[in-house]
Amino acid sequence: MNRCAWVTDEPLYLEYHDKEWGVPVYDDQVLFEMLCLEGAQAGLSWWTILKKRENYRIAFDQFDPEKIVRYTDEKIQTLLEFEGIIRNRLKVKSVVSNAKAFLKIQAEYGSFSNYIWEFVGHEPIVNEWKTIEEVPVSNELSDSMSKQLKKDGFKFVGPTICYSYMQAVGLINDHTLDCFRHPSNC
Template sequence: MMKRCMWVKTTEPLYVEYHDKEWGVPVYDDRILFEMLCLEGAQAGLSWWTVLQKRENYRNAFDQFEAEKIIQYTDEKLQSLIENQGIIRNKMKIYSVVTNAKAFLKIQQEYGSFSSYIWGFVDNKPIINNWETVKDVPTSNEISDKMSKQLKRDGFKFVGSTICYSYMQAVGMVNDHTLECFCHPSR
């Protein structure tokens, strides 16, 4: 039997697959990086499981996270999102996706890609941690603090340090699989 990080306390296939194939795996695709930033913001105050179950609904509701389309959203479109029971219907979180799409496109213009910008926080190389247990894994660090402050300065919303650290884990900027987990790079 494969050992996984202790936070995977279920055999739910969607959750297990997320842990095994996505969490901690480096992502460089701008659209996926934008999607994950928006989903991590949607998670604020909730569990990742809640968001993960709604991810396909989010993709459909937000045009596959195509920022160029999102910045064109009308008041009617935003109201339909607020009424969409397939996503988290928090008005501030929904509006933040539009705000973040604008900031994302500006970053792409300035840096050539969002990937270049965001990966610059870790010197373009994943950080591999060696935590014994899930209790050792932090919820934020100096890098997520710096990232949060810069993202806010650049116009992003729902990007506090804890959200940024969770984002870093989700897109593989930091690998926090515990040492006993079969996904840890030492295995």
């Protein structure tokens, strides 16, 4: 069975690639979690974050934005002392500010899903890359998403993070043509 060239033989990586990456997500809670995790990844490998994912869920109350917006300075300090996550003050605080922005978007659009899927016209973009080298790290769409998210109050949402996020939640399907997960092979 062929997979995208970036996938290692680590079971956690295999499961993520085979069952999550590129699959359209419409659940607000999952969309928020992935946005926070992609921000935590900035400057690091996705593998680093994937291994700590369960710790992040515990630390950040299962990524419940209603709880996160009430985090105090003491709670943030506790998070910064928790070795199970990336203990970067700006990244930890961004989860709180992102929760505030997220709830504002939910109120305005009815759901975060409605908001985020507008960037692709509510249809996943399916690319037809032959090799992993062809897959960009950002594009005009991720640039546009980044600008809008920043305007709406989100942090750690640069164009590269946004592109990675779009891949992770299925706004863009970048499985290579030889991968069994590419829609042409399903």
